[in-house]
Amino acid sequence: MRELSLHILDVVENGITAGGDCIWIEVDEDRKTDHLKIVIRDNGHGMPVEKMKNINDPFITSRTTRRVGLGLSLLAAAAERCDGGVRVDSQPGKGTEIAATFRYGHIDRAPLGDMAATVTTLIIGNPGVDFVYFHRIDGKDFSLDTREIRSEMPDLSLSDPMVIHQLTETIRSALKALTLDEGLS
Amino acid sequence: MAKLTIDDLKKIKEKTAKETSLRDGPASIKITVHMGTCGIAAGARDVMSALMEEMAEADRQDIRVVASGCMGMCSSEPNVTIEAEDSEPIVYQLMDSNKMRQVFKRHVLLGEVQSDFALAKM
Numbered sequence: 001m002r003e004l005s006l007h008i009l010d011v012v013e014n015g016i017t018a019g020g021d022c023i024w025i026e027v028d029e030d031r032k033t034d035h036l037k038i039v040i041r042d043n044g045h046g047m048p049v050e051k052m053k054n055i056n057d058p059f060i061t062s063r064t065t066r067r068v069g070l071g072l073s074l075l076a077a078a079a080e081r082c083d084g085g086v087r088v089d090s091q092p093g094k095g096t097e098i099a100a101t102f103r104y105g106h107i108d109r110a111p112l113g114d115m116a117a118t119v120t121t122l123i124i125g126n127p128g129v130d131f132v133y134f135h136r137i138d139g140k141d142f143s144l145d146t147r148e149i150r151s152e153m154p155d156l157s158l159s160d161p162m163v164i165h166q167l168t169e170t171i172r173s174a175l176k177a178l179t180l181d182e183g184l185s
Numbered sequence: 186m187a188k189l190t191i192d193d194l195k196k197i198k199e200k201t202a203k204e205t206s207l208r209d210g211p212a213s214i215k216i217t218v219h220m221g222t223c224g225i226a227a228g229a230r231d232v233m234s235a236l237m238e239e240m241a242e243a244d245r246q247d248i249r250v251v252a253s254g255c256m257g258m259c260s261s262e263p264n265v266t267i268e269a270e271d272s273e274p275i276v277y278q279l280m281d282s283n284k285m286r287q288v289f290k291r292h293v294l295l296g297e298v299q300s301d302f303a304l305a306k307m
Contacts, residue, residue, distance in 0.1 A: 125252025161240035
């Protein structure tokens with residue numbers, strides 16, 4: 001994958017397939033300590049212990065349409081080649097948490113890419129699922145919670161393409177502001 | 186701490202300023218963008234973004250978009266399936282944002298199946 005945000009899009013879909021109805025996405029970019037961390041958590045049905053042992057084996061998959069599962073293996077490979085790695089915690093019945101770490105300045109680290117498009121693509125493509133998105137850049141953060149949007153603005157439909165378009169722009173400029181703040185200080 | 190605030194949402198609401206609640210009514214056309222690992226790696230997110238822009242422009246309340254997983258035809262990704270009422274579902278293959286725009290304008294809005302891009306009908 002060309003962007004880490006595409007890995008995020010992919011791994012989040014796993015959580016939704018696992019029956020999660022709320023997904024937490026956390027991105028933490030810290031240039032001072034040279035760390036990038038991505039955490040994806042779902043409240044789906046989790047994984048049994050024996051499956052966890054082979055988690056990064058592409059030939060172990062719960063899918064039925066083909067015999068290889070590449071999503072998590074690709075993310076693990078991307079993290080490992082940047083002096084990082086992937087940690088998976090899963091509890092049957094409670095959900096799964098996936099944490100990927102990268103050395104921020106590693107020459108092989110793919111750019112994070114268009115996080116706004118990833119988040120809004122997830123929102124529009126999965127109408128029954130809530131998303132909590134938290135993004136921190138050098139200590140300054142931005143967050144979004146579709147549960148709050150739905151409860152505080154019930155007449156704002158998150159399945160409306162116009163709303164999604166505006167939401168994408170809003171997230172994009174918020175993230176840009178986080179990066180720019182750093183440049184000025 | 187920056188957060189998507191109510192003010193941001195109100196601005197979004199103002200910009201879209203119209204009835205949006207109707208969209209939860211019945212759909213006559215369903216568009217499925219297949220977003221498995223293979224689809225995403227091949228560019229399904231760009232296809233979805235282009236589709237969103239076209240949808241926003243067309244402003245039709247009876248079109249529903251969903252993301253689904255891989256359907257096992259990874260070599261032909263990105264795949265998009267269009268299911269219109271009273272006709273067979275059509276699967277499009279090797280989509281990109283321009284093909285998506287054409288399929289949306291011709292097939293979804295006008296009902297002309299774009300057989301050049303089609304993989305199969307189901």
